[in-house]
Amino acid sequence: MSWVLILEQLLNGLQFGLMLFLLAAGLTLVFGIMDMINLAHGSLYMLGAFLAAALVQATGSFVLGVLLAVPATAVIGMLLEVSVLRTLYARDHLSQVLATFALILIFNEAVRIVWGSDLPLSMPAALSGPVELLPGMFYPAYRLLIIGVGAAVAALLYLLVARTRVGMLVRAGASNREMALAMGVDVRRLFTLLFGVGAALCAVAGALLGPLLAVQVGMGENILILAFVVIVIGGIGSIRGALVGAVLVGLVDTIGRAFLPLLFGLFFQPRVASAAGPAIASVLAYLLMVAVLYFRPRGLFPARG
Amino acid sequence: MHRAAPLAVLVLALAFPLAVHEPYYLSFASRILVYALAASSLNLVLGYGGMISFGHAAFVGTGAYVSSMFIAEGITSAWIGWPAAVAASAAVALAIGAVSLRTRGAYFIMITLGFAQMMFFLVNSMKAYGGDEGLSLPARATGLGIDLGSDVVFYYTALALLAAGVYALHRLAHSRFGRVIGAIRENEARAEAIGFPVYRYKLACFVIAGAAGGLAGVLLASHGKYVNPNVLHWTQSGTLMVMVILGGVGRLWGGIVGAAALLGLEDLIANHRVEWLASMLPNYQQHSGLGVGIVLLAIVLFAPQGIAGAFARRRRA
Numbered sequence: 233m234s235w236v237l238i239l240e241q242l243l244n245g246l247q248f249g250l251m252l253f254l255l256a257a258g259l260t261l262v263f264g265i266m267d268m269i270n271l272a273h274g275s276l277y278m279l280g281a282f283l284a285a286a287l288v289q290a291t292g293s294f295v296l297g298v299l300l301a302v303p304a305t306a307v308i309g310m311l312l313e314v315s316v317l318r319t320l321y322a323r324d325h326l327s328q329v330l331a332t333f334a335l336i337l338i339f340n341e342a343v344r345i346v347w348g349s350d351l352p353l354s355m356p357a358a359l360s361g362p363v364e365l366l367p368g369m370f371y372p373a374y375r376l377l378i379i380g381v382g383a384a385v386a387a388l389l390y391l392l393v394a395r396t397r398v399g400m401l402v403r404a405g406a407s408n409r410e411m412a413l414a415m416g417v418d419v420r421r422l423f424t425l426l427f428g429v430g431a432a433l434c435a436v437a438g439a440l441l442g443p444l445l446a447v448q449v450g451m452g453e454n455i456l457i458l459a460f461v462v463i464v465i466g467g468i469g470s471i472r473g474a475l476v477g478a479v480l481v482g483l484v485d486t487i488g489r490a491f492l493p494l495l496f497g498l499f500f501q502p503r504v505a506s507a508a509g510p511a512i513a514s515v516l517a518y519l520l521m522v523a524v525l526y527f528r529p530r531g532l533f534p535a536r537g
Numbered sequence: 538m539h540r541a542a543p544l545a546v547l548v549l550a551l552a553f554p555l556a557v558h559e560p561y562y563l564s565f566a567s568r569i570l571v572y573a574l575a576a577s578s579l580n581l582v583l584g585y586g587g588m589i590s591f592g593h594a595a596f597v598g599t600g601a602y603v604s605s606m607f608i609a610e611g612i613t614s615a616w617i618g619w620p621a622a623v624a625a626s627a628a629v630a631l632a633i634g635a636v637s638l639r640t641r642g643a644y645f646i647m648i649t650l651g652f653a654q655m656m657f658f659l660v661n662s663m664k665a666y667g668g669d670e671g672l673s674l675p676a677r678a679t680g681l682g683i684d685l686g687s688d689v690v691f692y693y694t695a696l697a698l699l700a701a702g703v704y705a706l707h708r709l710a711h712s713r714f715g716r717v718i719g720a721i722r723e724n725e726a727r728a729e730a731i732g733f734p735v736y737r738y739k740l741a742c743f744v745i746a747g748a749a750g751g752l753a754g755v756l757l758a759s760h761g762k763y764v765n766p767n768v769l770h771w772t773q774s775g776t777l778m779v780m781v782i783l784g785g786v787g788r789l790w791g792g793i794v795g796a797a798a799l800l801g802l803e804d805l806i807a808n809h810r811v812e813w814l815a816s817m818l819p820n821y822q823q824h825s826g827l828g829v830g831i832v833l834l835a836i837v838l839f840a841p842q843g844i845a846g847a848f849a850r851r852r853r854a
Contacts, residue, residue, distance in 0.1 A: 269643060271775075319838060325589055325646060330782045331837040333775045337830030345824060457654055457771055464647045511662035515655040522636060525648050529640050 236369045241490045242483070247375050249482020250382025254437040255459040256466070256474040257389055258430020264406040264469020266321045266423065271332035272312070273434065273459065274452025275339035280305040280435025281442045281451065282343055285353035294356040298439040302432050309431020313424050340449050350448035353439075378440050385436060386475060393471050402426060406469040458485075461521045467531030476532060481517045488513040550696055554689045563688050564760075565804060569797050570695040571756040574702050576780035577792030578749035583778070584787030585710055586742045587722030588638075591646045592653030593777050595633065596626045596747040598660065598769030600754025605764045606666055608674050615678035615685065619755050626751020627744050629656070634743035638736060650771055657769040671765025678759060685759065695756050699793070702749055707789055709745070718742050779833060802829055 259273050283304050288297030316335070320328050354360075355374045362370035393399035404412040405419055413419055438451075445451065462481050466473025493509030500508070524532060553566055579593045603625040607618035633652045640648050661669045677685040684690050709715050717738050721728045729735045758764040767773065776799070784795025806825040 263643070267643070269646065316834070316838075323837075325643060326583075326778075326782060326786065327837050329589075329591070329646070329775070330779055331834055333779060334830040334833035334837065336772075337826040338834065341824040341827035341830065345827070453772065457650065460647050461651055464644060464651075468643060511659055514658035514662060518651045518655040518658075521651050522648065525640055525644060526636060529644060531644075 236366075237490075239366075239369065240371060241487055243371060243379065244375065244490075245483035245486035246479065247379045247382065247482070248486055249479035250379060250386060251437045251441055252455070252459060252462050252482055253386055253475050253478035254382065254433040255455065256462040256478050257386075257471060258427070258433050259459050260463040260466065260469055260471065260474045261402060261406060261426055262430060263463060265402070265409055265419070265426070267325075267409075268317070268321055269325055269328045269332065270317065271329060271456065272317075272335035272339065273430070274456030275336050276305060276309055276312075276431045276434040276452075277438040277455065278343065278449065278452035279308060279339060279438070280431075281353070281438030281447045282347055282351055283435065284439035284442060285351035285447045286347060288353060289351075298436075301439055302435045305435035305438075306428040306432040309434070310424050310428040312431075313427040317427070318420070318424075336453070344449050350446060353442040353447045355443040374443065378444075381436070381440060385433065389433075389471065390475075398422070398425075458517060461517055464531060465521050465524045467533040470531070470533040473531055473533035481520065484520055485513075485517045488516040492516075547700065551693075554692055560688065563692055565800070567688070567692045567695050567760055569800050570692070570699050571753055571760055572777075572780065572796035572800060573793040574695070574699045574756065575750055575753035575792075576777050576784065576796045577699075577702055577706055578746045578753060579777045580781045580784075580787065580792045581706060581709070581746040581749070582743055583781050584785075584791060585706075585715065585722070586718050586739060586746075588739060588743065589646050590637075590649045590743070590746075591771070591774050591778070592633065592649035592651075593746075593750055594769050594771065594773035595653035595656040596630050596750035597754035597757065597773070597777070598656060598764075598766075599626045599629045600751030601758035601764045601768050602660060602666070602672075602754075603751075604678065604755040605672050605674055605758045608676075608678060609666060609672060613676070613678055614680040616680045618678055619752075622755045623748050623751045626754065627748035630744045630747020630750075631740070634740045634747070638739050638743065650774070653769060653774055654771055657766055657771070660769055661766045667765070669766055671763060671767075674758070674762040674764075677762060691760065695760070698752060698756065702752070703789065703793065705749075710789070714738070714741070783833070783836065799829070802832060 255273065255277060259270065262268055262270050262273070280301055284298050284301035286297075287300045287304075288294050291297050291300070312335075316331070320331055323331075359374040359377055361373055363373045363376060365371050365376075391399075393402060401412065401417050401422055404415070404417060405422065409419065438447075458481065462477040463474055464477075465480065466475070466477030489510070492513040493505060496505035496509040496512075499505075550570075554563055557563060557566075575593070575597050578596075579590070582588045582590045582593070600622045602622075604618045604622035607613075607621065612618060633649065637645055637648045637652065660666075666672050677691065679685065681694075683694065685694065710719075717728065717733055720731075721733070721735050721738060725735055754768065757768065780795030780799050781791055782795070783798050784791035784793065788794075803825050806828045
């Protein structure tokens, strides 16, 4: 096992973590401010990927297709918020889970009716080759792009939340919604806007991950649960927590899958190692969540004081 | 519900295989019975206990897998395989509950979900038992002094277990234990202050429901003679929750009404062509999820008390 391999897996983990952050950022704010469990967040990720694939096909340009898909998904997200989700804020968690579960079914079938079960989406040809990062170390250019875009969006989001007036209102809403309302913040409008931003981030993640994974119906469902794991680890409502949680989960998941089978091979018989290695690796992220919640039942960075 | 109504439903259910001989509908009715048991077990935690567990598929799946593994290993007797599967589900529920019940609110929802996903991935990687392709069984379990291989006998077995399960739920809800669970649901801090060991009561409730869910899982695997990791997927937990909410949270009949309503709705859309819908969307029947989703959404938005609740309110009015 060489350091090149380790570095490569670290970058893969960072890349996955940043994409998870894009999903988790919107989710944690929605969850934190409105105390709303939105299972349909994964559907927006799927929708963003499908829109990107369709628009890339229609325009013939990867960049243009993705750039169009992001605002389109944001508009759909805001429409969804105004039409359905808004009425759910005052309801209990159980109703929210049921209603957004219903939305998953609706979105899955609607996408299947419009586009079928999957769409092809390939990375731009210019980025399909490897880049020599260090002497003797090659890394796929496209994954590097994902890391770059993910980091840039994360930084932008941080500036938006930490340095602007809108961000201040969002943080005020997350730490104490009633107080923010009493101080005259128009939480309703703020929230529609926030929801659009969350949907746009979903679309970015969906469009960028599309060529690496697959653009298919149901793609949002497993990654949604991982995004929930991220925000629970980070503390619901905390952007900083979402970033730390996402990178942690991305690294643990990727590194675990790459090296745990090898590690087990050192200590156990090959038969046991080949069976147990992948099994343990696939649950590492969940084990991490359980461990964090056991010691810090409100996550690493609780948003509410 | 009127006192005679449960009896009437039971008589109808008993007479069903005598009146309907078509194998498809007998199998469909058995499936409803199995899901009704699974949903009723979830209703114990969710409705009676007020704990929003989003990982009930873990217990159903454990029951399904453990009982199937016994058969795959050549131990076909239900006397051994079924109790072992139920015990395994109870043990899993004890482990998951012991950790999860330390958290509150949304964190509890998420941690039960996380545990269930862990079980899902573990089962997915069990190559010896089919891995992600699942496990086909050569035959149902033997024993219990009956021929479980017969679909009619299986139907009556499922019916008997469901009836026993719902009766047990009724007795449990009206026992001292049930009153304490209800008190904890209404006001946990007060129950704690009165001196009840809240954590232990909740854990006991969680484990009983897990064991009952495991029994439903045993029946589920036995019904189709097949089990795959999707019985543990989080969408399965979601489906069971949907059934409970549809039927009525914390109502004795909630699980049964919800299972029958949801499975019936799916079957109705998939197998009964409506011409005016077909003229708008020719192959709409392949997209039954869309119809189910719209109906569910409408129920949450406009009839939050579920089907049973809608009837109960009308009667009072």
